[in-house]
Amino acid sequence: MADKKRYERPVINKHYSGLMNKFGSRPTTAPKTEIDGVPVNDLVKQFGSPLYVFSEKQIRNNQRNALRIFKTRYPKVQFAWSYKTNYLNAICNIFHQEGSWAEVVSEFEYDKARKLGIKGEHIIFNGPDKSREALLKAIKEKAKIHIDHFDELYDIIELTQETNLKAQVAIRVNLDVGVYPKWDRFGFNYENGEATQALKRIMMNKNLQLIGLHTHIGTYMMTAEAYRIAASKLASLARFLKDEYDTIVNYIDMGGGFASHNTLIGQYLPAEEVVPSMEQFAEAIASGLYELNFKVDEMPTLILETGRALIDDTGYIISTVLANKRLSTGRRALVIDAGVNLLFTGFWYKHSINPAQDSGVNIEDTTIFGPLCMNIDVIRETINFPSLKKGDRVVIDYTGAYNNTQWMQFINMRPNVVMVMEDSTVELIRKSENLDYMLNREILPDKLK
Amino acid sequence: MNIAVTGLNATDNPGPGVPLIRSIREGEGFSGNLIGLIYDSLEPGIYMKDIASKCYLIPYPSSGLEQLYQRILQIHEKEKLDLIIPCLDSELYGFAKLQDRLSAIGIKTFLPTIDQLNIRAKDNLFDFCKSNGINVPKNILANSLQDMYSIPNNFNYPIAVKGIFYDAYIANNFEEALTAFNKLRVKWGYPIILQEFIRGDEFNVVALGDGKGNMVGAVPMRKLYITDKGKGWAGVTLDNPILMEISKKVIEKVKWRSGMELEFIKSAETGEYYLLEINPRFPAWVYLAPSAGQNLPYALVRLAMGEDVEPFTNYTSGIIFVRSSWDLITSIKEYEKIATFGEY
Amino acid sequence: MTNYIVPQNVAISDSGFLFQPATGESYTLNEIGKLIFKMLQSNSSGEQIIEKVCEEYDAEAKSVERDLEDFITQLKHYSLLKLS
DSSP states (O other), X not given: OXXXXXXXXXXXXXXXXXXXXXXXXXXXXXXXXXXXTEEHHHHHHHHOSSEEEEEHHHHHHHHHHHHHHHHTTOSOEEEEEEGGGOOOHHHHHHHHHTTOEEEESSHHHHHHHHHTTOOGGGEEEOSSOOOHHHHHHHHHTTOEEEEOSHHHHHHHHHHHHHHXXXXXXXXEEEOOOSOSSOOOSSSEESTTSHHHHHHHHHHTOTTEEEEEEEEOOOSSBOOSHHHHHHHHHHHHHHHHHHHHHOOOOXXXXXXXXXXXXXXXXXXXXXXXXXXXXXXXXXHHHHHHHGGGOOOGGGSOEEEEOOOHHHHGGGEEEEEEEEEEEEOTTSOXXXXXXXXXXXXXXXXXXXXXXXXXXXXXXXXXXXXXXOSSSSTTOEEEEEEEEEOOOTTOEEEEXXXXXXXXXXXXXXXXXXXXXXXXXXXSOEEEEEOOOXXXXXXXTOOOOGGGO | OEEEEOOOOOSSSOOSHHHHHHHHHXXXXXXXXXXXXXXXXXXXXXXXXXXXXXXXXXXXXXXXXXXXXXXXXHHHXXXXXXXXXXXXXXXXXXXXXXXXXXXXXXXXXXXXXXXXXXXXXXXXXXXXXXXXXXXXOOEEEESSGGGGGGHHHHOOSSEEEEOSSSOEEXXXXXHHHHHHHHHHHHHHBSOEXXXXXXXXXXXXXXXXXXXXXXXXXXXXXXXXXXXXXXXXXXXXXXXXXXXXXXXXXXXXXXXXXXXXXXXXXXXXXXXXXXXXXXXXXXXXXXXXXXXXXXXXXXXXXXXHTTOOOXXXXXXXXXXXXXXXXXXXOOOHHHHHIIIIISBO | OOOEEOXXXXXXXXXXXXXXXXXXXXXXXXXXXXXXXXXXXXXXXXXXXXXXXXXXXXXXXXXXXHHHHHHHHHHHHTTSOEEO
């Protein structure tokens, strides 16, 4: 046995001109055999496949790094963890341990943060959907309510009158930063004076304490300059409040939206080449805020609700090859056990995928399908990939943002989520779902039994 | 000295690698090897005599920077590269991001900064020109189909529909614009640039900036013959102080570092020059520059190697280039070398 | 296993470079692909090929058979094989 050569599937590749080249026969994907020092095979053996894996070390690094980058450019910085990006308790608590507040956009997320022991005053309550009950709770617990529209403002005014409580409020402002698409569906518009109007309305009411200004210019922003424009426009509102009402806001919340290093499907160049660095975003925001020219102790705190850029590259999905296929066009296809039900972001990203074992050097243009019995279940339309056998494993990179909040319980149940801790031990942070869990919520009427 | 050059695709939509190598070879006092970095086993420059002494396949920038760097590292081990001159628009971001790592292993580059690349990116040119008193056509950046519907509010047909890196179509109505939009979307992604179409003659300038605000040299040219792809197939050098002045202004304002091509159109209506595009690398007709007395590619090599280069003060007008087609003959055995081993 | 014919004049070099002069197409094969293709050229049967591969490589007959099926499908797709 020992003198036999290592086997690899027979492969033939046609030469095309003007398409992807094969430079020599070097692999274009390197095997990813471990995550944070823990072998992929061990993880699967213990927790099954597919499997979500997070890296505690990477999350803390990202958060500390981001804080350092902003603090070296602006004196007062506070991060607030964007729950909707990933609200698994273990993830949230790492951010809270690192000093982040909670940024929530629903009563459910609000309650989740409270259950984790986050004080109301450290919760930023955003979004267009806040019921009167939720608002009342937030007012009582002194949460920071970021008002999205006039109807919400009137609700708050009524509630504070009825209860004689004071509400801590900020307004969300939408503004033109020269970037398309313009997000004008959230908050009050800056350019047409609606934001000033809302501020005036708030300042007239003694039960409302205006503590901040907030904007969130978009998602996956590829230009840092847009943040400078946004910061300078909020700064001019803060200046207006000082001049007109002698009120100095405690904070300016610049929201989130920094692009991560995942490449969008419609994007030709890889994200790492075109996406601005965190330093550039920080530089832009700081330079916009410094237009305030307030005294040092009057400068508002800068709040950041960064989600994607802090969590995307800390999560992976390990998946197993179910089958190799040859499509009618001669194209190779791979079916793996993680589909768009688990990788929702596969709809807009070209996720980097690597084999988890040495898989030879012959690369073929391949389509990777998920396991669902649905035509839309495509993980990668086209990727240069080595030959894998049934039972081999792959690691999908940068899956940390939105996949554990937008995942679908569709055809299959959701699998285990684990975290590789800083000391390389592995903790289960969400158990896989089972039939009992699913049936627990269902009610079968007697007639149908 | 060992210099690696990309863009050996001397096709009907040519990259500037071949004329660049030709210019450097003719540089006064130049001695060294010129190595081709290629993306396809059929790039014509590979098979031309006395152009590249050796060629290597490299991965496309879109397949990731780390892979590109690793491949360059392998080539560097064999060839001991002193300088890389990337020649294609879509490579420049990648190489700009890699330049520190390349410099750490002893490979020099002479590239525009990311900020400069962003200024010239087709989408930002408009603002730059407006704030510096340079005429420029009106622009819309389309990020979705929805944006196409804003055309009528901004300008009249025909319009130019352009990809972020390459490709442009002229559309005479909404349907044509839509077709062009879809082609570009699939090929180059978003954003897509919708631009006011200005009728008139095209003028081009090849220039070199030293990165400190000085224009080391520039040669203006008027295309005499244009192919159906809009490529100049013949052109003549001009004595045109206005074009020189605008080019100088751009280089000074941006402190442009590297070779470049400025594309102008002289409006048939107003007689004014409009800056259409800044290409952040030498054009495929760059060999016209040394032929007219300014060896800009070799000047770039000297700048990259840290030499002081005196700006050129004149050039000869009336020098013509005529591009030609010429079939190179090779055998499948030669093709096999590059297709199988990635080297030739 | 069915027997196949490889079109005439198809040459495969040591590097695994395959040129089909009838169509002008060219291909690259990996080592095992090359071995199998050469065996097909010399009219070896499927069983012989599997035996030979298992003899030289650390592989199980079952997986070689499956891979061979796929490889042959591809060769047929590229018109590098036809049924005898």
